Amino acid sequence: MAIANLHETLLSYTLRKNQLNLEITQLQSQKTLATYSQADSQSLLSSQKHSVRDYFKNLYENDPELQAKYKDYTEIPDFEAEIDKYTAAYQDQLDELTAWETAIDAQITTDSAELEEINAYMESMKSMLSSNIQEDFNYGLNG
Numbered sequence: 001m002a003i004a005n006l007h008e009t010l011l012s013y014t015l016r017k018n019q020l021n022l023e024i025t026q027l028q029s030q031k032t033l034a035t036y037s038q039a040d041s042q043s044l045l046s047s048q049k050h051s052v053r054d055y056f057k058n059l060y061e062n063d064p065e066l067q068a069k070y071k072d073y074t075e076i077p078d079f080e081a082e083i084d085k086y087t088a089a090y091q092d093q094l095d096e097l098t099a100w101e102t103a104i105d106a107q108i109t110t111d112s113a114e115l116e117e118i119n120a121y122m123e124s125m126k127s128m129l130s131s132n133i134q135e136d137f138n139y140g141l142n143g
Contacts, residue, residue: 013122060073
């Protein structure tokens, strides 16, 4: 009976260990996705800023009044406001992605710690069982 209970306990630890390994793998995939999302957001921001620059540069080059009033297109008042609008939107996305990535890291750390505990406990049990079996075997030979 004790052997059956011990076997069942080891199986439950093995199951939990496998679940944790799977969860850690899934979390690492999500972290990779977060990193890709950050890169995509940065690329989008760059593209949007480039479009704004092109628009204002074209506007400046085709308007003699603007050329007389401003040294270059970056001095047009709406230029900075447009750039700031896209930058603020990007920063909001970046903050969300960073928070998501931080939560993923925290869960990976928690799962890894639990996995280490399970591994240590299972090794301890296996060592204890080996020692007890060896003692029982030696007792049988000495008796």
